[in-house]
Amino acid sequence: MIRQPIVCVMGHVDHGKTSLLDKIRETRVAKREAGGITQHIGASEVPTSVIRELCSPTMGAAKCGALKIPGLLFIDTPGHEAFTNLRKRGGSVADFAVLVVDVMQGFQPQALEALKILREYKTPFIVAANKVDLFKGWKPQATNSFLKSDAMQPDWVQAGIDEKLYELVGRLSQQGFQSERFDRVTDFKTQVAIVPVSAKTGEGIAELLMTIAGISQKFLEEQLDIEVKGPGKASILEVKEERGLGKTVDIILYDGSLRKNDEIIFGTLDGARETKVRALLKPKPLDEMRDPREKFNNVDEVFAASGVKIYAPGLEHALAGSYLFAVNDGNREACRREIESEIEEVLVKASGPGLTIKADTLGSVEGLSHLLAASEIPVRAAGIGQVTKKDVLEANNAKSGNRYHGAILAFNVPVTDEARAEAEKYGVRVLESEIIYSLLEDYRKWVEMEKEVERGEAYGSMVLPAKFRILPGCCFRAKSPLIVGVEILGGTLRQGCQLMNEKGEQIGELKSIQKDKEPVEEARAGDQLAISVDTHMTFGRQIREGDVIYSHVPKQHYELLRTKFRQHLSEKDLELLTEIRRVAGDVFLA
Numbered sequence: 001m002i003r004q005p006i007v008c009v010m011g012h013v014d015h016g017k018t019s020l021l022d023k024i025r026e027t028r029v030a031k032r033e034a035g036g037i038t039q040h041i042g043a044s045e046v047p048t049s050v051i052r053e054l055c056s057p058t059m060g061a062a063k064c065g066a067l068k069i070p071g072l073l074f075i076d077t078p079g080h081e082a083f084t085n086l087r088k089r090g091g092s093v094a095d096f097a098v099l100v101v102d103v104m105q106g107f108q109p110q111a112l113e114a115l116k117i118l119r120e121y122k123t124p125f126i127v128a129a130n131k132v133d134l135f136k137g138w139k140p141q142a143t144n145s146f147l148k149s150d151a152m153q154p155d156w157v158q159a160g161i162d163e164k165l166y167e168l169v170g171r172l173s174q175q176g177f178q179s180e181r182f183d184r185v186t187d188f189k190t191q192v193a194i195v196p197v198s199a200k201t202g203e204g205i206a207e208l209l210m211t212i213a214g215i216s217q218k219f220l221e222e223q224l225d226i227e228v229k230g231p232g233k234a235s236i237l238e239v240k241e242e243r244g245l246g247k248t249v250d251i252i253l254y255d256g257s258l259r260k261n262d263e264i265i266f267g268t269l270d271g272a273r274e275t276k277v278r279a280l281l282k283p284k285p286l287d288e289m290r291d292p293r294e295k296f297n298n299v300d301e302v303f304a305a306s307g308v309k310i311y312a313p314g315l316e317h318a319l320a321g322s323y324l325f326a327v328n329d330g331n332r333e334a335c336r337r338e339i340e341s342e343i344e345e346v347l348v349k350a351s352g353p354g355l356t357i358k359a360d361t362l363g364s365v366e367g368l369s370h371l372l373a374a375s376e377i378p379v380r381a382a383g384i385g386q387v388t389k390k391d392v393l394e395a396n397n398a399k400s401g402n403r404y405h406g407a408i409l410a411f412n413v414p415v416t417d418e419a420r421a422e423a424e425k426y427g428v429r430v431l432e433s434e435i436i437y438s439l440l441e442d443y444r445k446w447v448e449m450e451k452e453v454e455r456g457e458a459y460g461s462m463v464l465p466a467k468f469r470i471l472p473g474c475c476f477r478a479k480s481p482l483i484v485g486v487e488i489l490g491g492t493l494r495q496g497c498q499l500m501n502e503k504g505e506q507i508g509e510l511k512s513i514q515k516d517k518e519p520v521e522e523a524r525a526g527d528q529l530a531i532s533v534d535t536h537m538t539f540g541r542q543i544r545e546g547d548v549i550y551s552h553v554p555k556q557h558y559e560l561l562r563t564k565f566r567q568h569l570s571e572k573d574l575e576l577l578t579e580i581r582r583v584a585g586d587v588f589l590a
Contacts, residue, residue: 002221003255008097008123011110019200023205043237044073045071048067051067054144055144096124096215097114103164113440121370127172128208139153144203231326231331234323235323237320248311260277263326268322277311353405355379355443358385359382360385365384375440387415388419399426404450406426406427408423408428410430462560468487486529
């Protein structure tokens with residue numbers, strides 16, 4: 001039996017992810033026909049009969065009649081956690097994805113992150129270029145077809161829409177994907193189809209549904225074959241409190257069947273756990289979902305692919321993103337091993353260098369880990385649940401080896417007061433967000449801030465170019481420590497640096513600087529002050545009034561000042577740096 005493809009809708013916030021499905025559902029609900037399109041929290045089923053009904057008037061009955069799949073199962077829970085929780089060994093439960101992009105705004109951060117996730121999971125996808133109705137001059141037409149509507153637009157509007165679409169093509173190319181407008185695609189295996197659509201007017205809905213259905217049917221036939229009588233295999237999308245029932249799990253059944261009273265096994269933080277299905281709750285038709293108490297039908301059996309809510313004892317410990325299998329004496333141990341091994345694989349125990357990450361679900365941990373790996377950011381420890389004192393101590397241990405690993409990424413989880421106090425005490429940064437891409441961006445910004453601090457610390461230890469003259473009548477001590485009055489001619493003089501004369505001869509170390517009888521760390525051009533020098537030379541013999549003295553800049557510092565810290569120096573400073581290198585001669589090269 002061929003099941004319906006599981007299609008995940010992704011995209012940047014406010015670009016119209018759920019609006020597209022809302023438009024399809026609105027079309028059907030208006031007819032008040034029971035059983036047309038149903039919606040579970042996070043899942044919407046669109047049967048082939050509805051696709052034919054919407055598409056036949058614009059695309060032809062013969063073309064729509066070629067569809068053999070039973071329909072499309074859309075996963076439209078907001079956020080990437082919906083996608084990452086759809087897990088199975090080696091990839092995602094989702095067969096296909098629709099990446100919704102505002103055609104006027106182009107690819108925004110969440111859409112770009114979605115591309116990374118889709119590439120990581122090797123999930124085929126198309127781009128729905130939404131909001132074509134917002135293009136200046138676009139005149140909405142009474143049709144579900146983009147091609148028919150586009151043909152009715154003025155030439156300059158058609159050209160403008162094409163220009164916007166090719167901006168998307170260019171951006172996809174930068175991300176490593178070949179793409180083209182859906183009707184111009186020559187090879188759906190190598191090119192990503194872009195379907196212009198308006199969730200507001202419905203234009204393009206026909207082509208969107210037919211493109212998804214057609215590609216799924218043509219290229220995913222092997223994946224869609226299921227064993228109807230086989231034990232159910234599912235992925236837990238969410239763990240929820242359901243009024244009157246307690247804890248339930250929303251699952252996507254991607255293979256086999258599941259029956260009331262079946263024994264099931266699922267993942268928890270303590271390993272695999274078994275229970276027995278008390279109730280299977282399937283959604284009622286959408287036009288009957290006004291009263292939350294009548295949201296579901298109690299059914300005895302469900303088949304893949306399907307979204308369903310399970311009520312059973314002990315589900316409060318289930319991990320969203322974990323597998324859920326129907327078990328019997330023949331497969332129980334194999335299922336237990338598979339669940340426990342994949343949990344162990346995803347939840348990394350502290351070892352080696354890297355960040356500490358905590359998330360709300362197994363799928364979120366895996367998704368965040370994948371994105372970090374793609375950015376070549378190592379993970380030291382990964383877990384589920386709130387950030388605790390133990391997590392902070394782990395991050396602090398990692399920080400001792402690499403300051404950029406002294407951070408905890410907390411995705412959609414709370415941080416205990418004790419953990420916050422410990423983090424402040426040890427200087428561990430806790431970054432929190434409900435959006436994965438924001439978490440990664442915040443981490444990158446924090447790293448840049450840390451690098452600035454590090455650069456500041458390193459620059460603070462640099463010997464800077466400096467040049468000064470010994471003032472006449474200002475020798476206060478002739479032998480070591482030599483104390484004389486000087487005028488800074490250029491650069492910045494810092495205590496602790498080595499000094500040299502105009503011949504490049506080493507004079508000694510600058511021990512201290514006093515300005516207006518107060519000690520200072522450094523002096524700048526124009527300052528007149530007293531300095532103390534630890535030297536083997538004597539004033540009046542090797543050192544005299546009017547002598548010009550330089551700071552001796554070590555070769556390593558010279559290279560860093562010319563490159564890494566160049567922005568800290570003025571042009572005069574850079575010229576003085578070159579002069580110091582010339583004066584130092586062979587000593588500089590040593």
